[in-house]
Amino acid sequence: MTNTLVLVRHGESEWNRKNIFTGIRNPDLTDKGLIEAVWAGRVLKAEGLRFDIAFTSKLKRAQHTLDIILGEIGGELPPIVEDAAINERDYGELSGLNKDQARDRWGEEQVLEWRRSFDTPPPGGESLKDTAERVVPYYREHIWPHVAAGKNVLVAAHGNSLRALIMSLEQLSSQEILDRELATAAPQVYRLDELGNVAEYRELVRSEGRDDGI
Numbered sequence: 589m590t591n592t593l594v595l596v597r598h599g600e601s602e603w604n605r606k607n608i609f610t611g612i613r614n615p616d617l618t619d620k621g622l623i624e625a626v627w628a629g630r631v632l633k634a635e636g637l638r639f640d641i642a643f644t645s646k647l648k649r650a651q652h653t654l655d656i657i658l659g660e661i662g663g664e665l666p667p668i669v670e671d672a673a674i675n676e677r678d679y680g681e682l683s684g685l686n687k688d689q690a691r692d693r694w695g696e697e698q699v700l701e702w703r704r705s706f707d708t709p710p711p712g713g714e715s716l717k718d719t720a721e722r723v724v725p726y727y728r729e730h731i732w733p734h735v736a737a738g739k740n741v742l743v744a745a746h747g748n749s750l751r752a753l754i755m756s757l758e759q760l761s762s763q764e765i766l767d768r769e770l771a772t773a774a775p776q777v778y779r780l781d782e783l784g785n786v787a788e789y790r791e792l793v794r795s796e797g798r799d800d801g802i
C-alpha cells in the first residue's frame with residue numbers, strides 16, 4: 589500500500605515580492621500569491637486528490653494558501669492543524685532586511701551561506717539543521733501517523749521548513765539539499781510506503797501562459 593502526502597509552499601508573499609528576508613515575520617499573500625494558491629487547488633483537484641487532514645504553520649501566508657487550496661478542491665473541509673513547529677526558518681537579524689541590501693552589507697558569499705548552508709545560522713536565527721530539528725520530530729509524531737493510517741495528508745508550509753522535511757523524506761545529504769529550491773505553491777506529491785520511504789514523487793509545476801483554467 590502507498591499513501592499520499594502532499595507538501596506545498598505558500599504562494600508569493602508580500603515580502604517575497606519585495607525581496608525581503610521573511611522567516612517568522614508574518615506578511616500575507618500578494619495577488620499573484622492568491623492566484624498561485626488557486627492554481628495549486630485546481631491542479632490537485634484535477635489529480636483527483638482529496639485530503640483527510642491538513643497541517644499548516646502559525647503564519648498567515650501558509651494558512652491562507654491552505655484555505656484557498658481546500659476551497660478550490662471543494663467538498664467537506666478536513667480538520668486543519670496549525671503548529672509553529674512547521675513555521676518558516678527563523679532568519680534572526682536578517683528578518684525584514686532586503687536581500688540585495690544584505691548582500692551589499694555582508695557580501696554575496698556570506699549571505700548565500702546563511703541562506704543555503706546546512707548548519708550556519710544567520711545572526712540570532714536558525715540554520716536549516718536547527719529547523720530540521722523541530723520539523724522532522726513533529727512530522728514523525730504528528731503527521732506521519734495519519735499517512736501511515738492510509739489518509740491523504742496535505743501540508744502547507746514554507747520554503748525552508750519544507751526543505752528540512754524533504755531532506756529527511758528523500759534521505760538527502762546536507763550537500764544535496766543545498767540546491768533544492770521549492771517554487772511557490774507547486775505541490776510536491778509523495779507516495780510513501782509503509783515504512784515512510786518515498787515510493788513515488790512528482791512536483792506539479794505551473795507552466796506560464798496556460799489557458800485551460802488550471
Ligand SMILES: O=C(O)[C@@H](CO)OP(=O)(O)O
Binds near residue numbers: 604611679703748
Ligand atoms: O525569506 C525567507 O524566509 C525565505 C523564503 O522565502 O528566504 P530564502 O529564499 O532566503 O530561504
